[in-house]
Structure formats: structure tokens, C-alpha cells
Amino acid sequence: MTNTRIERDSMGELEVPADALYGAQTQRAINNFTVSGLAMPESFIKALLRAKSAAAKANSQLDQIPAKMADAIETVVDDLLQAPELMSHFPVDVFQTGSGTSSNMNANEVLATLASRVYGDNVSPNDHVNCGQSSNDIIPSSIHISAAIELHQKLLPALAHLAKTTRVKASSVDQFVKTGRTHLMDAMPVRMSQSLNGWATQIEQNIAHLQQLEPSLQTLAQGGTAVGTGINAHPEFAQQYADALNADTGLNFKPADNFFSHISSQDIAVALSGQLKTTAVTIMKIANDLRWMNSGPLAGLGEIELQALQPGSSIMPGKVNPVIPEAAAMVAAQVIGNDAAITVGGQAGNFELNVMLPMIAYNLLQSIELLTNVSELLADKAIASFKVNEDKLQEALARNPILVTALNPVIGYLKAAEIAKQAYKEKRPVIDVAAENTELTVEQLTQLLDPAKLTHGGL
DSSP states (O other): OOSEEEEEETTEEEEEETTOSSOHHHHHHHHHOOSOOOBOOHHHHHHHHHHHHHHHHHHHHTTSSOHHHHHHHHHHHHHHHHOTTGGGGOOOBSSSOTTOHHHHHHHHHHHHHHHHHHHTSOOOIIIIITTTOOHHHHHHHHHHHHHHHHIIIIIHHHHHHHHHHHHHHHHHTTTOEEEEEETTEEEEEEEHHHHHHHHHHHHHHHHHHHHHHHHHHTEEOTTOTTTSSOTTSOTTHHHHHHHHHHHHHSSOOEEOSOHHHHHHOOHHHHHHHHHHHHHHHHHHHHHHHHHHHHOOSSSSOOOEEOOOOSOOOSSSTTOOOOHHHHHHHHHHHHHHHHHHHHHHHHTOEETTEESOHHHHHHHHHHHHHHHHHHHHHHIIIIITTOEEOHHHHHHHHHTOGGGGGGGHHHHOHHHHHHHHHHHHHHTOOHHHHHHHHSSOOHHHHHHHTOTTGGGTTOO
């Protein structure tokens, strides 16, 4: 290794790049975990840094470290959070030690290096930056902190935007009546607004369920240190830490009622992932409905025309594809897969510590980010901008023998079935066939089988 310096830790000496802010323990992790090339998410690193700043403030208030040293740590955290090259200082692979100790020490070493320059004296990564902490409580806490921030500030607003956009679009297309479908087969008519309002309700239900998880997500393992007993932490550290974090984030973090549960398990992260999976299922349903409704334009349903965003084929000129719903469907598949990994990770709570924390953090935060981004795209570049092909809607409705369902109370199910089958077979409008096979007049049938009127049983 060229342009290096020698760093020392409890295991001895090690060469580290001369300009690296981190030290020996981070370098050992870089050498050991050549697995994926994937670093921990930026949102996680920022949460970890905020956690270190809150810890410094709490330890200063409790006279565990000098006030000026704490100020130095807080200052360099603020600087790092704004630094465009932030992630270059945090290269440790996701697939590392299961406690996330390598990422914790990476943060400790970087902050110690920078804080020492500001403080004018040695700041220790272990004794000062990590004072009152263990990887075993700071990493679970950082999972909760990062997920809580990303959920509150990004995903919930994105889903609210998607729901609102869908409601507005539903109102604008309320006049359009289309053939309903069950089992992908023709069914009774629905207003297009009814379909879209169904989507909006699904989204709003997901928002409500995610909001219900926020209070538990904002409970923290911090203060439990190594195994949950709080060894080496001041008795008031956990509360002072939460107060400092709340002043920084504007959220409502508090110490867990039981540190042992928060260190040994990741049940809350698993629950959040499960709800993210449900949200992904909703996104998949909406995306697939849009794809079906847009299919064609000649040989498919062709009920709507999605905004044309890019050429759809490298060989077929003029082809345009439903790229946003396709991207949304892939996001949904990824989130569902992430949930499977997180579920397995949640089972890795062996005695007093879960040992799949970095993987859980990575997948949880990726799911939140993907759902956030694709919700905004789905709202703005698919739902808000599609056009309705009214001629296609009317053409399908005119040929739909299932409308005869409305005659069941008048002529009975069996007679209605005969009329429907004949209309299918002869490819004739159901009104004409019903007029020939019942005593009802064309005027009566027109009123009874009016597609628009048949949609008013629901909302």
C-alpha cells in the first residue's frame, strides 16, 4: 500500500491510507469484508452521526467528557452532514460484523480525527466519541433513527401526494363509465372514479398503518450499552441523549422501556418492513391496473393512454411502453424481497444481541427510499397525466352482455343467463336480445341497463 501511515489498535499496527480520516479498525473491516462493494446507506450514516452528536451533548451535560470536546464533536458532525464527500469516509461493506461494530468504529474514528483538530488535543474514538455507548445499542438505535426520519420526512409525504393526486384524478374522470372486470373477465360497469378512489383508499390505509408504527419506531436501545444492563453509561444518559436527538430532529425519540428487547431483537424493524411490503403490494396492484388499462393501443384494452415518456423499442418504431408502472412493479418486487431478508434477519437475535443489523438497516432503508421515489413518479408521471379513451370505453360497454345482471330482479337469473349467452354467441347488444326474449320494451330496457345508473350502488 503506497502513501500510507501506521495506525494502532488493540490488535497491533496496521497501514492506513495517509489521507484517510478513519483509523485501524475501519481499515481492518475494509480488508476483511470484501463482499459486495455496497456501503451502508447515506441516511443510516447521517443518523449514526446525529446519534454521536447527541451522545456528545448528553455526556457533556452529565460531566462525562469536557464541554469543549463535546462542542468539537458536535461541530464536526454538523460539517460532515453538509459535506458532499461524506460517504467517501464510510466505506465499510454492508456485509460485515453482524453487530455493525465496524460501522460504529468507522464513525468513531472519523469523528475523533476531525474533533481532535478542532479541540486541539487528542479525542479518543473509544473513550470519548463512543463514551457511554456500545455498538450493540448505537447501531440498533441508528436503525430506528434513520428509518423514523426517512419515514416521517420522505415516505409518508410521498404517499400522501400519491393519494391526493389519485383523488384529484378520480374527480376529473368521474363522468367516464367503463366495463368492470373480475377474474380479468367482463363484469358490471364502474365509473373510472370508483376504480381510482379504491386505489386512493388503499394508499391512505397504508399511510395510517405506517403512522401507527411511528411511536414504537421512535423508541431507542440507546443506554443499554453492551447487553442491555447499561454498563459504562451514566444513569441519566439515555434520557439526555433522547432529548438532544429530539432537539436536532424534531421527532419524539425516547428510551425503550426495556433495553434488552431492543438490543436482542429487531421486531419493530420487522414490523415496519412488513408494512412496507403491504405498501409495495398496493403499488403493484395500481401499477398492474394501469398497465392493463393502457394496453394496446389497438390489440389491448386501450381504455387510457399513459403519458409518452420515451421510445419503447430499439427495433419497433413508434412503440411506447408504460415505463413508470413497470418501474413501480419492479420496486414492489424488490421491497417484497427486502422484507424476506429482513424477516430472516429478525430471527438472528441470539441471546442478548441481534447479529444481522447492517443487512436489516440496508434493506429497510432501501425499501423506504424506493417506495418514496416511485410513489412520486407514479403520481406525477402516470396517474395525473393519463388520458381517457372514451370511445374504447363505450365500445366495450355496448357489447357487454353482463349488463343483463340488472334484469335479475325482473326476469330471474336463469332467463338473464340465457339472454347473456345468446348475446355473446350472436355478438349483439344485450338490449336487442332482451327485447326479443322478454316483455320489456326497449325504453324500459334502456333505462334498466343504463351503464351509468348501474354504477351508483357503490360510492
